[in-house]
Amino acid sequence: MTAMSPVVHFEMPAEDRNRMARFYEKAFGWKTQMFDPEMGDYVLVTTAEKDAKAGAPAGAINGGFFPKRPDWPAQHPSIVIGVNDIEAAMQRVGKEGGKVLGEPMQIPGVGRYVSFFDTEGNRVSMLQPDGM
Secondary structure, eight states: OOOOOOEEEEEEEESOHHHHHHHHHHHHOOEEEEOOGGGTTOEEEEOSOOBTTTBSOTTOOEEEEEEOOTTSSOOSOEEEEEOSOHHHHHHHHHHTTOEEEEEEEEETTTEEEEEEEOTTSOEEEEEEETTO
């Protein structure tokens, strides 16, 4: 039996990252951190403060926004699943009828990341955090 892998992050596309950041900051109080082109113009969002003793509230996850690009497939809101071994998880995805989209990329200071389609056509991603 495969160990349970938690949802650790969410992602959504954005056409205008400044407009998107203003919206979520003002509407929901989220904090945004803009990355440069070297990091794919990604915008990291913090949705819940961490308490030094208790951690983030139960069920809370943070996320990010990526720029919409005409040559990328399935640019819709999606989740990121944390895995201990990304190669093994990629093999399980393929074996169970999913389709991995390319090879894992290293996100500096974060970990190895790759997207896939599940059996229902949803684009989902997985992340093996650094140090795993």
